[in-house]
Amino acid sequence: MDWGIAINLREPVSEIVEKAVAADQGGIDAIWVTDFPATRLSPVLASVVAENTENCRIGVGLLSPLIYSSSHILQMMTTLIETYGERFDLLLGPGDRVKLGEIGISYGEVSTLVTRMRDAAVSIREGLSEYKECRVIMGAQGPRMTMASIRSDGVLLNYSDPEMIQWAISLLKERPTGFKIGVFPPSLIGSSKSCSEHIGIKTSAAVVALGLSHSIMRRFGLIDDLQPALEKMKKQGLTKEVVEMIDKNILSRFSLCGSVESTIEKIIGYQRMGVDMVVYGPPQGSTRRGVDDLVKAKMYRKIV
């Protein structure tokens, strides 16, 4: 199973490069340079990560075809590949609706959103067809996007809960050869702080939980538990108070947090379900310490 880490873009480039180098030298298989409208630009950072690392694959995105046209995304990927080699994978998805709104972009007709994402993935994949190593992966959470991902090279699920992962995998049914299933949960492995005390992991998990569609919440019986926090969030945004309103057992369903030993057990469970890769999401890659902890966890996994 491949291990990846999402590098936080909020720090200056020099710190991002330092963490990428540490992850690469520590044997992490992939570094994901996530994109977020209000900070540094992912594809540009991917180039500097490629310049400074040797072995790891580099994930670009999530890039939103609502911000960048499909032809622009294709141009970004081909430039990266032509300049630094076939080390890049692309993650596509619509992106956070609120953040898109800040830069004047809306989802448009919601009923066609999945189709538009799928079409973008298909056209970019076609444009990259000469590069056999490059994968176009779709980020998914809901059933329609998960099913649509079958037209791409893989899916990255925003879950950590085994029940949810199993359900999503069951939606995929027959998959093309080489199709990759990945999970991308908020993560904090090997930290000395307990998960219930770490506001970073709780907030990241809350973002995923509160961002679920109503149909998913209903499917997994979460509506009653999340409703008070959802209502509070509508009034004041995602504050610490909102995060604290969510039961810790629910937050733990949306994050991968704990000791190296307990996490490895979970990872082995994912692998048995058919998961090919885990991308450890924030806050794991937010600090150099987090990167080092993940490197140690990967070494431990090799031994066991």
Next chain:
Amino acid sequence: MKNTIDAMYRASVGITTSMKVSATNWIGKNADSLGIDGIWVGEDIGIGQEPSILTADLLSKTTSVRIGTGIVPVTVHNISTLARAALTLSEIGNGRFVLGIGLGGIQDLIKRGVNLTKPVTELRKSIQVLRKLFNTETVTVQSELMNLREFSLSINKPVSIPLFFGVRGPQMLKLAGEVADGVILSGPREYIKYAIEIINESAAAEGRNAEDIEKVVWLPTIPTFKGGSEKLAKSVVALVVADTPVQVLDLLDIDRKQADRIRQAVAESGPKEGAKFIDQHFIDTFSISGSCKHMVDRFEIFNNLGSTELVLGPPFSGDWREAMTDIFQEIHLRRTK
């Protein structure tokens, strides 16, 4: 060879995104040793290499060369994306990055259906928004091109990124004199003289020191001493003629009817068709072409007009690597005299 940017003028290389990776790679790898002061990356919209990634690669490959976009159009990119790219590039280059913006070429805008009612106002607003974002501020703006709501770059410290304009018309040049850190100019000698006068007058009226505004002159340069292709030169010149505002063409000692024929041919069938109407006079008027010494002489003429930086290329044809090496050697030889 060392960079001596306090010499008579900065000498730079211009590249475009439609150039091959092997060519831009060579320039990036050799820029420091050739003594190139700067590299300008022009975006051929949607063609070839992605401009921000190409710029990042050049910044990574060099240590003392200033690298700028020359230009990226605000008409085809979300302003937030331009700001985010600029922040990232400035950090990669440790302050060696310059953001050159403009509206884009006339032909490109027509092709994309971009039709601004107030282009000067839009460019003014764009530079204001970028400066606020680089200054850590949160911006809300709604205009023909921009729609930001409570947007910021999430940075704690202001970042200093020089903002250059790539503009041509008189109102745009006046705006550049008021607000830009530098201007990238392209056009015949008469026009460059006229443009620099407008910029300087506008700067003075705004209480700015005109000398603080850099004037970069970027013309098509076609060495004839290393097998440069005249066919290619004609195509490029045809495109330049087609993109030159009518007011600028009216300033020049050229056959206006012939210029109109060129513009029409480019608009209808592309630059290759327009090239059929290009003669030696048009080549000499719209480009710097000839032997190594002649080309450097022409650079000096533009420098005497008030240009602070001269850009070599494109088109690149023949043995352009050797031609480029010779030209920079000649420039540095004259600097040391």
